[in-house]
Amino acid sequence: MQISREAVLSQANKVCKNTLMETLEIEFVDFGEDFVTARMPVNSRVYQPDGVLHGGATVALAESVGSFAAHIFLNLNEVFVRGIEISANHLKSVKEGYVYAKATFIHRGRTTQLLQIRITDDNDNLISICKLTTIALPKK
Structure with missing residues (x-):
């Protein structure tokens, strides 16, 4: 049975309740x-003192989307995923609007995964480029 795109996105956004993702208003929008x-x-929630997007908020967005990508593309019945770098x-x-993070795999191994996350603004300008390494560890 294949699960709909909308159901996956809805579930992803639902599990973000009461987390950093909810605080930063991160929303999964496509996969x-x-x-x-x-x-x-x-x-203002994600500004640094001079009124522009804080790099730490950008990295939190990148790690959130990259970790989620690792989660949905691995068998979570057998492993759990953690970011390691x-x-x-x-x-x-950026001062206003939205930033979008698109995570794609560079390497999708059984144990380690390497993802590239491109952060863009509303006009598709490149704001940040991130790389995330995750590890899949066996559930015991």
């Missing part, structure tokens, strides 16, 4: 065979 996309509003290069500032 396909090899990607997951989430968005986050740029507002993330890096980010911030290229442009």
